[in-house]
Amino acid sequence: MTPSAVLHPSGSYRFLPAITAYSAGFAASDGYEITALRLLDCPTLSIAFERIDAEINKRRLPATALAGLQLRSPGAFTFEGFAQFNNEYRKLLIDRSLIIDGVNPISRTNVIPIHNQPSAPSIAVAFIVTPTQGHSGSDFVVAGAGEVDGELGAENIVARGDLSQKGLSLKVECVLNIMLERLHALGASGGSPTTVNVYTAHEISGLTEKIEKKLPSVSRHGYSTWLTTPPVKEIEFEMDCASYSKWVVI
Template sequence: MIDTVEAANSGYRYMPGVTQYSCGVGALPGFTLQRVRFSRVVPLKQGFAMIADIVGKAGRPLTSFAACELRSPAPFTEQGFKDFNEIYIKTLIDWGVMKDGVNPIARSNVCPKLDPPSEPGFHAFTFAVAADDAPESFVVAGSGESAEGKGDYRDNTVCLGDVSPPAMLAKAKWVLDEMERRMSAFSGSWSQTTAVQLYTVRDVYALLESELGRRGVLRNGVTWHFNRPPVVDLEYEMDCRRVHLERVVEV
């Protein structure tokens, strides 16, 4: 099993990833992960304030913030993505969540093609709450078809610039393998997931049965968001979770 690290004063452990985010998080014994979705996308600054309020009212420290799902207006250039991440991680440092350049937060950040937000913001977030005898819970961070932490995205992207059916199959296989690798850090599998999310604007209908179905991804269905991954030229992204407490906050 892949090694994970316990995040200080958090209630969860994480699978190390890159500076911008971890590969996933899993609740520690005596805790469970709770997901909160906003009824509409909340701009970044306002969203952080709302998250702090919700977490505080639950009697939990800011360091229990474990994962988030972001929405952005359009895919970033590589430099634009780096610039955005500098803004995002500043709050994590201020909260004491991120220390010495190590980021425990699992994250997805995708771009709706229809009705995009005017600026980056929060769609949902997850934090750890105390819960005796709770079943295991985890959140796997979003991944597109590019290896992270190995230089720029373009040089590490599967079938860059190709959206033909064989290329989309190759992209999907790469992402599905990565989802399975990340879940394995928490002894997880598709049979344990409570939700799976797919992000693409390409036609991948043929893959639903032949690849996702064959692997057992569709056990509880899949939520297909008509969204692009966050970096120009990426075409296919997924994330997944095993979370038993979820609620929606009206904004």
């Protein structure tokens, strides 16, 4: 069950609490918009955070303007390894005073490219929330989710180990339902995303029809498929979605 959205103390966005490593998504408040900062060279975490910090400072924004990240990793983690990585990653957020009373408001997608993997965990995109005149606060980012029904654990992977078309369809259905739950919790709907990303290494029969049924906005805006795998072993399919006002390269 997706939790209700919580207003960030800054007032600039509301977020969906999830686990200690990340939130399930966020949405800009009235008077704010989301800008995607693209790091085309996909630098390692420490270098990327330095560049993101510099961009935020250049814009004269508080550190809490950072609200979401898209990561790329070199290889799949075990669930135990994923927990260890998350603890190390969380320290970078703590260093920037981004954790609120133990709760992590920063959304995240983390996937592994099939080709040209980075040598270490890296950042491809950062999302910041910025004030704007007369904006309706309609921007949002839904964090990446794989086919895990419930708490993050191997026993909750939908159709675990089943790579048949039937198994893959069950995985897709699970992830699409998670996307819809998070969209609704943020006050959006399946017709709201202007950016939809699919992360998988598998050819899935009827995928476009399955997505369009739950997220009809793809009939207007399309979707992107990335030849990647989710960050945890045995998870085979992941998605995220968003609607943001601007993007820039840093």
